Amino acid sequence: MAVTIGAVAKAAGVSVSTVSRALNTPDLVNAATRQRVVAAAERLGYTPNPAARSLREGRTESLGLLIPDITNPFFPPIFKAMQERAKRQGYTLLVADSDEREADELETIAAVSKKVDGLVLWASMLPEDRLAELAERMPVVLVNRQVEGVSEVHVSLTDGIAQAAEHLKAYGHQRCVFVDGNGNRPDQSRSKSIRAAFDAHGLSLIEIGPYEPRFETGVHAAPLVLAHQATAVLAHNDLVAMGVLHQLAALGAAVPNDISVVGIDDTLLASVSTPSLTTIRIDPDEVASRAVDLLIGLVHGRPPALPVVQVGSRLIPRGTTGPARRDPRQ
Amino acid sequence: MAVTIGAVAKAAGVSVSTVSRALNTPDLVNAATRQRVVAAAERLGYTPNPAARSLREGRTESLGLLIPDITNPFFPPIFKAMQERAKRQGYTLLVADSDEREADELETIAAVSKKVDGLVLWASMLPEDRLAELAERMPVVLVNRQVEGVSEVHVSLTDGIAQAAEHLKAYGHQRCVFVDGNGNRPDQSRSKSIRAAFDAHGLSLIEIGPYEPRFETGVHAAPLVLAHQATAVLAHNDLVAMGVLHQLAALGAAVPNDISVVGIDDTLLASVSTPSLTTIRIDPDEVASRAVDLLIGLVHGRPPALPVVQVGSRLIPRGTTGPARRDPRQ
């Protein structure tokens, strides 16, 4: 059916091995025959069968990306950047959505792992020992998850949060609420960083939650913010912040005049909201590049220079933050 | 390195062919040996090498999905639903983002086509003849693109648009603006359906554009809406609608009191905006299921019952539509 290397060989009047060499290691064949082969391949529209190549080579030229939920607008830019980066290095990216469920994650890894040369696991929910075990069998890069002996890209919110605290402090805010949307996930670093940064700036911080990172969580949090007489809210992410904005409007609280709101992630939501959302940006291109490069390094047997790669963050001040109200209404 | 079928055969004391049969066609082997084989496979953690299987079988058990831009919030739910549907039937889904560029689309198809058994091409920008040619070489399902002789899933906005016209008419609107964000893409059906529906309801319709389907397009359109003395806007999609909302607020026009706004797609944006956006919903699960089932049918050599499968739409009335203002300010 499809045009194989044998057909090209026959068309060019050489053996299959010569065709293979002409295409893969051109220096090893005579210039004239190489041209004949290339011309024949071109004319017949030959493209190598990746299954056969994989079988022989033991490599698939594909990378896997496992994410908790592609519906979270944080991930599409990540996927896009990773795909771009992978393509540039000759790899195809295979994404899989684990739907935030540990069982699905295991199943998906099983289905995908043999089809790729390595895996990027984003915020994996698997237990440590399983991850360690997996990482011994194949190249694995973790993002936002720490396991001894496994390579990792760590996105640090420290800088962005410090800037947010500075920003709110400068605007005269004193009482802030943090809406924790981390649910029951293992990683508690977000909450800790925020506590540290706000303490450092002498801002009083009220933590509520943990809840799930959903729009409704923000809706739920809005009246609590007013009840706590706070003038600023830092939400777990942009989606939660949108819920806060929505319900503050329903409650008649003006943003940013009465309450300032800060999100995290700088997703599409933040730039299209009204008013546009002040948020903490994590550069998707950077984390994607780091993760892909690290993984490809592992695939090629190059151990990482550092066990964990850090990626920073920064505040993007927009329309939902402003001077604190001197006389909170209630 | 990895555990092969040969290792299982040795462990179970049988030949490789028996192992293969015990796992794939259990009826053909003795119950006792089958159990030995299954036990051995389980114990060694055997999973078949998909490359070898593909090579032998000529099938990859994967499907490809090509979309213009995963960053468009319309697509993540589509992807998720397709992945789910494909998984249930034993297929892996390989997504690729063509970045709205025809050149990238070609390149991506070339990179992906040999790794999958069939392709879903969403709103392809390729010329007709290339698509027809591709569809002859492998199973192809088009979405929102029509080419003679190629299977297609067509999402029809007709119902949703009719409901929107009805909705606006009932609220007393008379002059409406449609913001065309179709750019230079071939498919003009959206614009035509809208013209037809609004004419049918006796609503005067002012079309502006075509522009690109971006937030900024909505920002650009907002003052035009006011200048045209319209009381309602139908935007090309939710993203454009968000731009309209944003800029109307900046211009001091209240939504929905002064102007009503309707989006299309019912993406996450619509449900989290303030006020929440009235929009036309296309059920992602339905179109995803239809496309995947159709494609798998083609892969298995089953020709489609109908050349084109229709998927409907409906209006989701929310907070951005209301009674028309009797005395437009300007």
Add this chain to the structure above:
DNA sequence: GGCAGCATTGCAAACGTTTCTGATGTATGT
């Protein structure tokens, strides 16, 4: 009791590719 038929299993080919091992011819150095 012999033979047909069936259940069960092993052997070997095949899928398309890469690469190792030689073979052939030509150029080079002495």
Add this chain to the structure above:
DNA sequence: ACATACATCAGAAACGTTTGCAATGCTGCC
């Protein structure tokens, strides 16, 4: 001129799997 080296290519093996074919042993029927 002869041996050596090198450039160039063909042949064949190997990757892991499925499956057609053949071999074996057993059952059951006449």
